[in-house]
Amino acid sequence: xxxxxxTVRQFLEQLKNVHLPKxxxxxxxLNIVYGNESADFDSITSAISYAYFSYIHHGYQKGINPIIxxxxxxxxxxxxxxxxxxxxxxxxxxxxxxxxxxxxDKWEDIHKGKVSARLVDHNDQPKQQYGVDxxxxxxxxxxxxxxxxxxxxxxxxxxxxxxxxVFNYWYDMLGKSLEKIIDIIPLCLGGILLDTSNLKHKVxxxxxxxxxxxxxxxxxxxxxxxxxxxxxxxxxxxxxxKKDIRDFSVKDILCKDYKQFEFKTKNNVPIVIGVASIxxxxxxxxxxxxxDSSFKxxxxxxxxxxxxxxxxxxxxxxxxxxxxxxxxxxPDPSFKPENVNKLVDMITGQLALxxxxxxxxxxxxxxxxxxxxxxxxxxxxxxxxxxxxEAIEQLTV
Ligand SMILES: [Mn+2]
Numbered sequence: 168x169x170x171x172x173x174t175v176r177q178f179l180e181q182l183k184n185v186h187l188p189k190x191x192x193x194x195x196x197l198n199i200v201y202g203n204e205s206a207d208f209d210s211i212t213s214a215i216s217y218a219y220f221s222y223i224h225h226g227y228q229k230g231i232n233p234i235i236x237x238x239x240x241x242x243x244x245x246x247x248x249x250x251x252x253x254x255x256x257x258x259x260x261x262x263x264x265x266x267x268x269x270x271x272d273k274w275e276d277i278h279k280g281k282v283s284a285r286l287v288d289h290n291d292q293p294k295q296q297y298g299v300d301x302x303x304x305x306x307x308x309x310x311x312x313x314x315x316x317x318x319x320x321x322x323x324x325x326x327x328x329x330x331x332x333v334f335n336y337w338y339d340m341l342g343k344s345l346e347k348i349i350d351i352i353p354l355c356l357g358g359i360l361l362d363t364s365n366l367k368h369k370v371x372x373x374x375x376x377x378x379x380x381x382x383x384x385x386x387x388x389x390x391x392x393x394x395x396x397x398x399x400x401x402x403x404x405x406x407x408x409k410k411d412i413r414d415f416s417v418k419d420i421l422c423k424d425y426k427q428f429e430f431k432t433k434n435n436v437p438i439v440i441g442v443a444s445i446x447x448x449x450x451x452x453x454x455x456x457x458x459d460s461s462f463k464x465x466x467x468x469x470x471x472x473x474x475x476x477x478x479x480x481x482x483x484x485x486x487x488x489x490x491x492x493x494x495x496x497x498p499d500p501s502f503k504p505e506n507v508n509k510l511v512d513m514i515t516g517q518l519a520l521x522x523x524x525x526x527x528x529x530x531x532x533x534x535x536x537x538x539x540x541x542x543x544x545x546x547x548x549x550x551x552x553x554x555x556x557e558a559i560e561q562l563t564v
Contacts (some may be wrong), residue, residue: 172391174350178219179264186233197278199271200304201237201297202329203289205424205444208250208409211238212358213287213329215265216351217306220337223347234285235266239297242267247415247423249408250361257353257396271297288329290314306332309549327369330358331377338380345384352384352393357405365402410446417457417465420445421480427473428552430559438502438559441475444548448484449493449538466497467534476502477510479555481541481548492541494520494551500534506564507535513558518551519543 190197200217202210218236225231238245245262246252255261275282275298284293285304290312293299302315311323322332334355341348359378363370366378385393412420424444429437445452453459470478480495498507514520519542546554 172350173223173347175215175219175258175354176260176264176350178222179215179260182218182233182235182266183264187235190232191274191277195232195281197274197282198232198234198285199237199282199299200234200285200287201239202287203291203309203426204239205426206238206240206244206248207424208248208254208361208405209328209330209358210288211248211251212254212354213306213333214238216330216355217285217287217333217337219351220333220341220348224337224340237271238265238267239271240268242269244422247419249411250357250405253405253408254354254357258350286315286318287333290323306336308332310553324371324373326371327374328359328362330355330362331371331374334377334380335373338377345380345387349384349388349391349393352381352388353396353401356381356385356396356398356401360398360402361405361409364406365399412446413455415456417452417462418469420452420456421466421469421478426548426552427475428556430556432559432562432564434563436564438476438562438564439474440477440479440552440555440559441470441473442479442481442548442552445480445482448482448491449480449495451484452482463497463534463536466495466536470497470499475499477507479551481551490544492544492546494518494539494541496537496539498535503564504535506562507537509562510555510558511537511539513561514551514554517543517554518546 189195200214202214214236218234222233242262245265279298280300282299284297284299284302286302287306289309290305290307292314293302302318304320305315305318306320306322306329308324308326308329315321320336322336324332326332355377359374359381360366363374366374382398385396412423415423421443425441427439427441429439431437453462456462457465466478466480476499478497480497482493482495484491484493496507496511511520520539521542522540524538
């Protein structure tokens, strides 16, 4: 076993201590890579591994201007991702070693006009506040929005996890050798395992390909810390941590896996939709986190704080009766009930929504709170959001 492995932690420390001081306050470009705003395991892994692989590929000894991986949530929210914390801990990386939105906010002032981004796990136009001037690379597994057609690489195709695509791309670039990159195996492995439920769902060829190399790495380097990793128990450990929200506040739960979108109606009125993916059912939340009336009230507060037209909750439940999803819709009173009904009508077929319970908050009578069973259990946020977008674009409000 070679002893001169350049670890992910060493890479991050080098960025912080050696490279960033040279970049900040200079005329150099700020090169960043970031995942989608849910900042889930896959997004975080894709960003860190892209930057790490690129650094190794370009030869860090030659004083290159490296790519900085940005986790696009506030630093304080990382702890809500317990699955990520476990994998980082295996690599002796703590939150102080990483870079977040808060950091980008500080540097961006200095770097106006010089921020060059690679996008992983999404291919959207960068939000204005990120200060990105150009996008020079994309690796993603969401619907191709045909942005940045001259980006290199530009790899967009369906897979279980985006991590697989990032890994495969760089594995080839690095001459199909694991030797220099074995330290990042726990992170890449975790990304693929979580997004494919331990290779049981949504598995595509690139996932299998990446997995085969990662497994090879586990066997080949079994004298390192990797020897402790048993794939099945690692998956169970991560999956359990991901779903462990017992000590969270309502706001934590809404923030943990959240995305926000703005769509325009047919008559060009902007509609802001926030979609919170939640790993438990509403009944579980009412019982374990907050009784329903206060849960609902806090959802309304969240909707108001973020100035949303509609807050959407997507919940999950798995028991002896199988797997279930619920869809909660909490519109702002400014979004009239007849428009809410039209919106719901338009997505009901695609999502097979049934059993709606329309309840109204006790002391904020104007805030309706609609809950449906979503019988199309295959539809995750990746499918639900395009349906909602399509419906909104047909509305005249
Ligand atoms: Mn992803």
